Structure formats: C-alpha cells, structure tokens
Amino acid sequence: MIQAVRKKEAFLNVTNLMTKIHTPEGSMTVLDHINLSIDKGDIMAIVGESGSGKSMTIHSILQMITKNLLDSYAGEIEVEGKSILDIGEKEMQQIRGKKISLVAQNAMTSLDPSYRVGKQIIEIILDKTNLSKREAIEKALYLLEEMGIDEAKRVFQSYPHQLSGGLRQRVVIAMSLACDPDLIIADEPTSALDPSVQLQVLELFKKINRDLGTAILIITHDFGVVARIAESVAVMYAGQIVEQGKTSEVIYNPQHPYTNSLLNCIPDLDWIFLDGVGKKPLFQIKGEPPNLMNLSSGCRFANRCHMAKDICRSKLPELKKVHSPDLNHLVRCLLTERRESYAK
Numbered sequence: 001m002i003q004a005v006r007k008k009e010a011f012l013n014v015t016n017l018m019t020k021i022h023t024p025e026g027s028m029t030v031l032d033h034i035n036l037s038i039d040k041g042d043i044m045a046i047v048g049e050s051g052s053g054k055s056m057t058i059h060s061i062l063q064m065i066t067k068n069l070l071d072s073y074a075g076e077i078e079v080e081g082k083s084i085l086d087i088g089e090k091e092m093q094q095i096r097g098k099k100i101s102l103v104a105q106n107a108m109t110s111l112d113p114s115y116r117v118g119k120q121i122i123e124i125i126l127d128k129t130n131l132s133k134r135e136a137i138e139k140a141l142y143l144l145e146e147m148g149i150d151e152a153k154r155v156f157q158s159y160p161h162q163l164s165g166g167l168r169q170r171v172v173i174a175m176s177l178a179c180d181p182d183l184i185i186a187d188e189p190t191s192a193l194d195p196s197v198q199l200q201v202l203e204l205f206k207k208i209n210r211d212l213g214t215a216i217l218i219i220t221h222d223f224g225v226v227a228r229i230a231e232s233v234a235v236m237y238a239g240q241i242v243e244q245g246k247t248s249e250v251i252y253n254p255q256h257p258y259t260n261s262l263l264n265c266i267p268d269l270d271w272i273f274l275d276g277v278g279k280k281p282l283f284q285i286k287g288e289p290p291n292l293m294n295l296s297s298g299c300r301f302a303n304r305c306h307m308a309k310d311i312c313r314s315k316l317p318e319l320k321k322v323h324s325p326d327l328n329h330l331v332r333c334l335l336t337e338r339r340e341s342y343a344k
C-alpha cells in the first residue's frame with residue numbers, strides 16, 4: 001500500500017547566527033555561524049560539553065540575553081518564515097510562550113515557591129490566552145493529567161516544595177504547554193533528576209510530540225539523552241556546530257573526533273537502546289575547550305584531538321557535507337575532508 005508522505009512544515013530557521021557578548025576583556029563571539037532548522041513536529045537535540053554554546057544558542061533564539069551582556073546578533077532567525085531578530089520586545093513576548101516555550105534545567109527556577117502550582121499554571125493561561133478563569137482551571141487540570149500525574153487535583157493544590165523533583169518537572173512541562181506552543185525548548189530537562197525519572201520525562205516529551213505534534217528541541221551534554229529521543233542532532237564545540245545530521249547516522253557513523261569522544265562518554269549504546277546493563281568504563285575528554293577570546297587560526301578542537309595533524313592547527317575547517325546515506329550529514333573536520341577526497 002502506498003502511504004501519503006506527510007509534508008513537513010518549516011517552523012524555525014536559524015541562518016548564520018553570530019552572537020557576541022561583552023566581557024571585561026572586550027567583545028567575545030560566543031556563537032559562530034550557527035545554522036539550524038526545525039520543522040513542525042521535529043525532535044532535535046543540541047549536544048556539547050559545558051561552555052560549548054548550547055545555552056547561548058537558545059537564549060539567542062528567544063532573545064533572552066540580557067542587554068548588559070549582549071553586544072550584537074548577526075545572521076537571521078525566522079519563525080514561520082518571519083524574521084524575529086529585529087522585532088520589538090512586545091512581539092517577542094508573544095512568541096515566547098505562545099509559539100516557543102522554554103523548559104528550564106531546574107524546575108524550581110520556573111516555579112514560585114510561595115504560590116500553589118495550580119495558581120501558577122492558571123496565571124500563564126490567563127495571561128496568554130482568551131480563556132475564562134473556569135476554562136483556565138479546567139485546562140490546568142487537564143494538562144496535569146496529560147502529564148501522567150495521577151492525583152492532578154492534589155498537585156494543583158500543592159506548593160512546589162511539597163512535590164518530588166520528577167513531579168515538579170512534570171508541572172513545569174505542563175506549564176510550557178499552557179499556550180499550545182509549536183516548539184518546546186528543553187534546556188537539560190533531565191539532568192537534575194534520578195535516572196528512572198529521567199527516562200519517564202523523556203518518554204513524556206515523546207508523548208507530547210506524538211499526541212500534539214509539538215516540536216521539541218532538547219539541549220543536553222549527554223548523548224544517551226540524544227539517542228533516546230532526538231531524530232536529528234547538532235554537536236556543538238566552542239561556539240560552532242562541528243557535526244550535524246540524523247541521530248542514527250551521527251551515532252553509528254560519527255565523523256568528527258569530538259563527536260566520537262562525546263559518544264565514548266556514555267555507557268554502551270546497547271545499554272541506552274535496550275535498557276541493559278552498561279559495561280563500558282566511562283571516558284572523559286582530556287584537556288579544556290579553547291578560550292574564545294584567544295582562538296588560533298586552526299580547528300578549535302585540535303589541542304584535544306588525538307588525531308590532529310599540523311594542518312589542523314593552522315586551518316579552520318568548514319562545515320561540509322560528508323558522503324553518507326543522510327544527505328544532511330555535515331562535519332567540520334579537515335581529516336574527514338581528506339579521507340573523503342582520497343576515497344573518491
């Protein structure tokens with residue numbers, strides 16, 4: 001039987017985004033030519049170590065970098081085809097929450113400890129929609145139930161400190177859905193949770209994606225999380241994307257030595273996919289990322305790369321397509337380029 005192929009609808013397009021911030025030493029480029037595109041219903045991940053630029057990417061998309069810190073943006077960010085880099089704060093507030101909502105790393109930073117959970121969800125609904133108070137209460141309870149919370153009424157009446165970490169994260173995810181956004185950006189949504197609760201929260205995001213068609217962008221330092229949930233992934237290092245493509249392709253056919261190193265930091269992938277017991281000893285990437293104020297002309301990963309050659313220390317590689325079943329598999333590595341040109 002021939003099945004109709006669902007045409008994907010573009011939602012977010014980030015093109016050549018450059019973000020500079022003020023530092024005591026002068027202007028620092030924290031994002032260098034970032035390109036990302038998320039269609040409605042996609043699940044994408046951005047993965048990288050601390051300081052690689054993951055938060056700067058999402059804070060640039062949502063224009064949440066404080067005025068004191070931000071030096072400049074360049075490039076383009078479009079939501080549903082409309083450029084948002086030059087729109088005013090009022091219009092941006094409509095996009096934040098209504099079209100794109102953010103689930104922060106620590107649920108407690110999104111919840112006010114002095115108000116009951118239900119009141120906080122209702123306030124968001126009333127602020128961003130035309131629903132009446134009664135309808136907002138119904139929607140809040142419905143969302144809590146949809147988050148797999150058995151005692152939705154009790155949770156609704158509770159203060160944040162009366163709930164477990166996992167329940168609080170579910171509440172924050174329910175809040176992020178209050179205005180039916182097209183995209184949820186989840187910043188390390190599971191890193192503060194126990195492993196079993198982490199899995200439940202990832203399953204919840206998958207359910208939201210499946211049932212509501214909401215696109216999800218997960219920010220993580222953990223390839224295990226990427227493997228569990230994302231269809232595509234961008235690997236970030238020192239403010240640049242160094243590898244990008246379908247998750248299965250990047251995981252099973254990694255082309256950048258940094259991607260390889262990150263993959264070595266997780267237990268066996270079989271463990272991730274099959275819920276077995278990990279056997280592989282955990283590996284740590286030696287050395288430190290470069291100082292963004294003092295970059296050499298070469299590859300930013302060269303000083304930590306066990307494969308680096310002289311050329312890697314003098315020439316900055318571009319992000320290029322590699323020979324792969326995934327036509328959008330891109331890699332920023334001179335050694336991969338060289339290998340590919342020999343193979344031709």
Ligand SMILES: Nc1ncnc2c1ncn2[C@@H]1O[C@H](COP(=O)(O)OP(=O)(O)OP(=O)(O)O)[C@@H](O)[C@H]1O
Binds near residue numbers: 050056
């Ligand atoms: N408030 C700030 N002041 C100065 N530099 C900053 C500030 N916030 C981020 N940076 C710098 O910007 C770069 C990117 O940081 P970013 O927070 O985006 O990394 P990240 O990948 O999100 O890390 P983490 O996983 O630790 O949140 C880093 O070099 C970081 O030191």
